[in-house]
Amino acid sequence: MIIYGVALLSACLVAGMLIGEGLGIVLGVEANVGGVGIAMLFLVLACNSERFTALTEGAAGSGVKFWSAMYIPIVVAMAAQQNVAAAVDGGVLAITAGVAAVAVSFALVPALSKIGTGAEPAEDREESAP
């Protein structure tokens, strides 16, 4: 039954959001703390657990796969309803941030590729924000 998979997906999202919301209250911040990430973690755990095979395989699985395949279309719709007109002024910031992130990440590939093959990388990666 397709709905079983969709229900599993929904349950993961609701559970993750509740935990995220709860964490926000506990930590005293007005935010949903990592809700989506927690929900993804739940779904990965469910996929990898024997107990949930009835909800993740066969027709039930296609219920989740459908929504996974709808990801890009939904992102396109998300892009189309952004407040771009108000954000245009910050365009240079957006481009700079994107370009800089790619440049630094490219540069790190050789260093991290060495992990596990002998040589230790020298760069520190856990430095805190700016």
Added chain:
Amino acid sequence: MMDMLETVFIRNNLVVAFAVVGVTIWLSYLLANKLTAGRIHGSAIAIAVGLLAAWYGGVATGGSRGVADFALLSGIGLMGGGMMRDFAIVATAFGAQLSELKKAGLAGVISIFAGVIVSFVVGAAVAVAFGYTDPTEITTIGAGAVTYIVGPVTGEAIGASDAMITLSVAAGLVKSILVMIGTPLVARFIGLNNPQSAMVFGGLMGTTSGVAAGLAATDPKLVPYGAMTATFYTGVGCLLGPSILFFIVDWMF
């Protein structure tokens, strides 16, 4: 006649949105194949088209919800709203095998966390350099530099303004397109010619479409290795962005 059209479109707005987005994606993939020979992935063009349309919508209607402010396209707001977005992102975690992570090994796992943190720090630093001082805004731009989806997820979770969320989508899109185009050009210089470095590359870049398209243009054999780690990247980003990374920024500013 116009009345009838309007009635039908508005009453079925979500269904109209599916059709409109479908046509947009079809056209974008066509453009991607014809004009860029597949070098830029169709999805990136479709997202760029979406942002352009949203700009036009905002200018034409004076509203804040892009094309969703046109009554006939109001369903786009529903389809691209927070609820459907989160639902679809979580669904992408389906099928991720934890055993794949083991195969990726220590370097793969480190690269995923390093990739998210480094991109975030760089994006946040750029925001600070541009004079932003509000932790919510800095975090949202940093998250956008992670991917175009971690940006809005984080921004919305911590209550950023819609202009900042839009900028984060744009930053993520720039990153994604740059990875697609730049990967084959820099592959030689960063040693991107074996499964191990492809896995590290996927984890560091994370933008799934960018990694897949970039590696395909470099060496199609490397795509599955890059995709293996990139799959986990968005999840880690959605987990760290609106939590630890936000707290660190909040504590600093």
